[in-house]
Amino acid sequence: MDLYEAMKKRRMHRRYTPEPVSEELLEKLVYAAGRAPVAREGLRHIVVVTEPDVMAAIRLIAPGFYNNAPALLAVCADLALATEVIGAGTADEVCAMDAGAAGAYLSLAAVELGIGICWTSSWTPPPVQAVLGLPERIKPYLLVAVGYPAPDAPKAPRRFEPSVHRERWTE
Amino acid sequence: MSDDERVFELAAFLVSSAGLTLVEAPRSGSVRLLMAASRLVDSFEPDDPFLRDMKASIDENVVKVMWDYEGLVTWLNDLTARLGAESLARQSRINQSRADREEEA
Numbered sequence: 001m002d003l004y005e006a007m008k009k010r011r012m013h014r015r016y017t018p019e020p021v022s023e024e025l026l027e028k029l030v031y032a033a034g035r036a037p038v039a040r041e042g043l044r045h046i047v048v049v050t051e052p053d054v055m056a057a058i059r060l061i062a063p064g065f066y067n068n069a070p071a072l073l074a075v076c077a078d079l080a081l082a083t084e085v086i087g088a089g090t091a092d093e094v095c096a097m098d099a100g101a102a103g104a105y106l107s108l109a110a111v112e113l114g115i116g117i118c119w120t121s122s123w124t125p126p127p128v129q130a131v132l133g134l135p136e137r138i139k140p141y142l143l144v145a146v147g148y149p150a151p152d153a154p155k156a157p158r159r160f161e162p163s164v165h166r167e168r169w170t171e
Numbered sequence: 172m173s174d175d176e177r178v179f180e181l182a183a184f185l186v187s188s189a190g191l192t193l194v195e196a197p198r199s200g201s202v203r204l205l206m207a208a209s210r211l212v213d214s215f216e217p218d219d220p221f222l223r224d225m226k227a228s229i230d231e232n233v234v235k236v237m238w239d240y241e242g243l244v245t246w247l248n249d250l251t252a253r254l255g256a257e258s259l260a261r262q263s264r265i266n267q268s269r270a271d272r273e274e275e276a
Contacts, residue, residue, distance in 0.1 A: 014234070060183040063191050063203050122199065124190045154231075157238045 006111040011156040013116030014067040016147030032109030036101035039094045047074040057131045064122020069145035075099045080137035099141030116149035177214040
């Protein structure tokens with residue numbers, strides 16, 4: 001698929017069929033996320049979740065994870081390592097940008113693979129870290145729901161368009 | 172699912188939301204409460220058309236917080252107005268039923 005076509009078609013899905021996503025496709029999504037820019041080696045960690053018990057627990061403690069997807073990818077970063085190699089002042093922001101890049105890559109890959117996804121960040125890290133068994137140094141930044149879009153999924157809302165300024169800021 | 176499990180699920184969602192609302196925009200707190208109401212109805216599956224309709228309406232409209240805040244406010248004002256009228260009607264039925272029982276006694 002043409003890259004710009006994928007950009008045009010990509011969207012967030014909140015309703016999915018119960019059909020599980022194959023390991024092969026999950027691996028392709030992980031590959032896409034892993035190809036996104038990252039500040040340093042060793043920072044990015046991705047947890048792939050398909051076990052129904054873990055999915056159910058995430059839904060209980062992650063209020064923004066509002067979907068019925070059969071799988072999720074948790075995009076995480078080693079914040080302790082980032083603090084060491086990047087610096088305490090910007091480590092968290094850099095890891096958040098890296099996670100956003102990973103999310104963007106897998107969003108585009110999902111279109112090509114015929115998969116639906118939805119980024120969520122409306123949750124706090126402590127309960128997510130507990131459910132996923134993350135070490136203290138590993139901070140989750142994105143929970144990405146993964147599944148096959150339901151046939152009756154509502155139409156995507158209008159896109160958020162950026163305001164573009166040339167050379168200098170204009171009101 | 173047992174009542175205890177249902178209560179745990181809703182309590183977990185509410186407490187997790189409490190942590191989240193400390194760092195979210197206030198309007199998101201409204202969304203968390205609406206989602207909790209939806210989950211409550213979903214969990215106990217009451218034989219109550221008003222509650223089922225309310226849940227369906229919540230599920231359809233709550234995502235407006237992301238792109239149509241004014242639409243969310245308009246919908247929520249309408250929903251709460253209907254909830255007020257429904258509350259009054261139910262209270263009237265409860266009071267009438269109580270009065271009937273007292274009269275029989």
